Amino acid sequence: MAENALHARSGLFFQLTCWVLGLIAFTQLLIGGVALALRVEAAREVRIEEKIVTKIVNIAPKPSPLPPAKPLVALPPAPDPISPTRELPSPRPLSAPPIADPVIERLVNEARTARVADDLGSSYLKLEEAVGRDPDEPSALYELGLVYEALAAADPDQIPKAAEAFQKVFNLGTKAGALYPLAAKKLEEGIALPQNMRGKLSIGRVLTFPDNTYPDGERVILTIPVSAAPGSEPTGDEFFIKVTFFDKDTQGTLLPKGYQSQDSYEWVSGDLDWLGGQETLRVTYTIPTPSASDIQLFGRRKYYGQVVELFYKNEVVDAQATPRHLATELNRQQGVQETEDPLLFNPDGLPDFDPNLPLLPPLDGEIPVDPMGELPPFDER
Incomplete structure (x- = not known):
């Protein structure tokens, strides 16, 4: 009896011991898991470490002071440099020199108007008068060359006269103003005739x-x-x-x-x-x-x-x-x-009449002409 009771107690003690050991093992596992979790979480944090680095700086030696400069003669201040962004004035184009004589100016203007209206005869006469008053007037000489150039379309013999007028303008040089390059171009290219422009x-x-x-x-x-x-x-x-x-x-x-x-x-x-x-x-x-x-x-x-x-x-x-x-x-x-030009009439269409028999009656005091020759001669006394 006593032996059975002892055996039952030893079995219960063994079970309790196993449960205690199991509880201890579970507690160890739990502690280990918590420690591992904390370590992993701590590993995720960013750590900033400050380090002090020594940097070597080379300092240039201090130059020795220069000797005092000798006094110099003061120079005038330099002019301000031209700014590249400053806009320069545009060059003034050449223009024909003004005509000093008002009579010549009027003649040249009237001649130019007549030339544009194709009245070359009137234009020529006015320019001849203007050149007669002042042979070195560039505007009159150049306009005269244009008249000769227009006449050359019908009469090629006028070409040398046009070239001579343009040459006189060219010889005046800068006194001719804007007419100087125009005359030079006329002399360089020559007088263009209408027949030469066909096809061009x-x-x-x-x-x-x-x-x-x-x-x-x-x-x-x-x-x-x-x-x-x-x-x-x-x-x-x-x-x-x-x-x-x-x-x-x-x-x-x-x-x-x-x-x-x-x-x-x-x-x-x-x-x-x-x-x-x-x-x-x-x-x-x-x-x-x-x-x-x-x-x-x-x-x-x-x-x-x-x-x-x-x-x-x-x-x-x-x-x-x-x-x-x-x-x-x-x-x-x-x-x-x-x-239908009235100047171009046909004489064959005129009516027949005898010139010895005028159509109008004679004037007072006029002696009629006897067509038959039967009147006596007139006494001139």
Whole structure:
């Protein structure tokens, strides 16, 4: 009995011992896990360590003081340097020297106006008078050279006279002002004649743009390109373009430009610079809305086409008609105008009359002529 009780106690003690050992082992494991977790968490923190680094700095030796400078003569202050950003004034272009004599100035201006109006005879006479008053006036000499140059289109013998006038301007040097380089260019390039400009100055394709939004009638805008060969670019007073417009009425009759129609000319680039060897002329043609009386008398007009002519020194060097048959119509009209000139009459169309039988009665005191020869001779006493 006692032996069984002892055996039961020893078994219970063994179990308690095992439980205590297990609890101790669990506690150790728990402590180890907590310690490991704390260590890992501490490892994630950023540690900043400050270290002191010694840097070696080389100090240059202090230079010995310089001896005192001797007194020098004071120099004037230097001028302020020119700032590269300062804008310099643009060079003043040359201009023709003013004409001191008011009479010569009036003659030159009138001669220039006459030359532009193609009245070369009147222009020549005025310039001869101006050169007679002052043979060294550059404006008169240069204008005289331009007149000779225009006359050379019909008479090549005038070319040496034009060259002589330009040479006189060139000999004046800087006294001629802006006319000096112009005269030099004339002498260098020579006198250009209209026949020499054919193939060097031409009309391009003319484009027509109807303005359908114009409220007061019909308006058409033309763009006329003019091309010049390199080195052959003319000045504004050497060439011009003439556009002859044609209309059609309700009956289909071809009519010239009406007296109420208007046309205007404008260079697209403003001043002629021949950039790219071409200039463009814009021509605006306007046919106003006719009144009821004009419609009843003349019918209603409508734009049909035009003939564009390019003149160099008053000679046609190129032409273009739209439609093409208008070129023959223009030639026919010009032929009619020439035949209707009152100075070009046909003597065969005059009536027959005897010059010995005047149509008007004799004046008082005038002795009539006897056509039959039967009157006695007149006594001269």
